[in-house]
Amino acid sequence: MxxxxxxxxxxxxxxxxxxxxxxxxxxxxxxxxxxxxxxxxxxxxxxxxxxxxxxxxxxxxxxxxxxxxxxxxxxxxxxxxxxxxxxxxxxxxxxxxxxxxxxxxxxxxxxxxxxxxFCFPYQLADLEATLSQLDGAFASAMIGMTPAGRQIVRLFNRLPDGQTPAVFLTGRHHAGETPGSWVLDGLLRHIASEKRLHEQITWWAVPFVDLDDVVDGSYGKDPYPCDCNRAYGPGFPRRVEIAAVMADVRRLQQETEHLFFIDLHAPGHNEHGSYVPIYDWGKDLPASPAAQDEFAEQFRAACPEDIRSPIAHVIRQGGAIPGPYSGFAAQRWAATALKIDAVLLEISYQGNGKTYYTIEDYRRLGSSLAETITEQIINRRPLA
Ligand SMILES: [Zn+2]
CATH class of the missing domain: 2.60.40.3120 (Immunoglobulin-like)
Incomplete structure (x- = not known):
């Protein structure tokens, strides 16, 4: 044959x-x-x-x-x-x-x-399979359309009530970065199984920001017409996907006293660490290691030892991206325009240098992330 x-x-x-x-x-x-x-x-x-x-x-x-x-x-x-x-x-x-x-x-x-x-695929069908196992713990709502006419979806456990602290998560600003999706998958499962987390916090998540590239099998880093994670303010969003996400984060912020934003990514293909990159974006958002480092260390410490990253954070020079399409990353926009706690988390495609991650390992990282966010937000300690 x-x-x-x-x-x-x-x-x-x-x-x-x-x-x-x-x-x-x-x-x-x-x-x-x-x-x-x-x-x-x-x-x-x-x-x-x-x-x-x-x-x-x-x-x-x-x-x-x-x-x-x-x-x-x-x-x-x-x-x-x-x-x-x-x-x-x-x-x-x-x-x-x-x-x-x-x-x-x-x-x-x-x-x-x-x-x-290249790494464990995570498509719409994988998300649907997970949601079907969670007994309605999360509803989904359409928040906008992609250029190719697909519906961008946001998951939520409830609408804001003005009192309950809230978390907004995003994944796949870069379409090929599937480790972030498996971590989000584990986080959703953990929240669904832990009444305390489900009841005490308003959880919203956009699992697939660059949905067209997810479905089309593009890596989605710096794609035409512009990188989704360089398409935020300060003028106007440079992609329709980002217009939808920005409006949705603002929608949650307007009715929430305390909002935490977290954006899931993956680092270089051969990096064996998962960490918070702390960007120095210049005078409007100088690197703030003392604050974001605390979250990074908490997350690292919360992870099971066998899959714990060797590092918690890395200081990076953000700078402006040259060219006509320069814009902000989601984390920078959330921190500067919305003035809310915002973290970007890189999850390795490989593992931690000792263990190569399985799908279940990524989900375990997601459980740890849910606990870390909860501790952070319930204690209401601003990052910066
Ligand atoms: Zn990325």
């Missing part, structure tokens, strides 16, 4: 270059597709017709991925048919003609069809 390569499903990404069936284990050479971005990173494809022989997957264009060519510590993910996702081992570095190198992951799996991705 001929081997075939497919990406025609939500989140699909990958360009097939060649199939070598001469070895015992067939080898599939593929490129990440940058699609509407300057650089790629996300990939997700299905190889069928393998007849139980396993597969070698070879990434041919690491130079064209954000953060570059060193993929030596990156364990990607796979599943057989519709089975559970698992991690591969580390890749082999393969020297190729012309002085370049490519990265190869060998997957020894029975089964005719193997699905492969």
């Amino acid at each position: 001929a081997i075939s390569f497919q990406t025609d499903f939500p989140g699909g990404n990958g360009q097939l270059l060649s199939v070598d069936e001469s070895a015992d284990r067939p080898a599939v050479r593929f490129a990440t597709e940058a699609k509407n971005c300057p650089l790629g990173l996300w990939f997700h494809f299905r190889v069928s017709g393998l007849g139980g022989a396993g597969v070698r997957c070879v990434l041919v264009n690491p130079e064209q991925t954000l953060d570059g060519t060193d993929w030596s510590g990156n364990c990607i993910v796979y599943r057989i048919g519709k089975g559970a996702w698992a991690r591969t081992g580390k890749p082999l570095r393969i020297e190729v003609v012309g002085g370049r190198c490519e990265w190869a992951w060998d997957i020894d799996a029975t089964g005719d069809e193997i699905e492969v991705a």
Whole structure:
């Protein structure tokens, strides 16, 4: 049976270059597709017709991925048919003609069809599956449309009542950053199972900000026409998705005494740490390590030891993004325009340097995050 390569499903990404069936284990050479971005990173494809022989997957264009060519510590993910996702081992570095190198992951799996991705995929169907297990703990509301005509959805456990402290979470400002989604998934599950958290706090969340790129399988970093996380004020939002999110955060703020904003991301592809990047955005929002560092340390300490990050925060130079589309990141907008506590959290694609995270590990991080936010907001300690 001929081997075939497919990406025609939500989140699909990958360009097939060649199939070598001469070895015992067939080898599939593929490129990440940058699609509407300057650089790629996300990939997700299905190889069928393998007849139980396993597969070698070879990434041919690491130079064209954000953060570059060193993929030596990156364990990607796979599943057989519709089975559970698992991690591969580390890749082999393969020297190729012309002085370049490519990265190869060998997957020894029975089964005719193997699905492969950069990290655990998280699509609308995954969110729907989780919500269906949470007994109506969260309702969902449409808050706007994407350029392609998809509905942007916000989850909520209740409407604000003026008294209850509130949290606004966002995910997938960068579409390929799925670790943040699995953490949000774990957070939602934890809140649904802990009456105290569900009752004491108003939780709102927009799980997929850059929804079009999530479905289209684009990494979504700096995409056309502009990066969702550089599209906030101070003039006007530079993307319709962000207009919807900004209006929704303001809607919650108007009826809430104390609001906490948290934006979930993923760091470089080969970073083995999850942390709060503390940006120095200049005079309107100088880096405030003493304040955001406290949240970062609390979150790190709250995480189970086996999956705890080696670092809690990193100081970064934010600066203005050059070019005509310069705008604010969500965290900067929330902190400066709304003057509310706001944190960005990077969740590793890989793990903490000792453990490569599973889906369940990401969910455990989400439980820890829910507890950390609750402690922060119930104690009402402003970050800055
Ligand atoms: Zn990001």
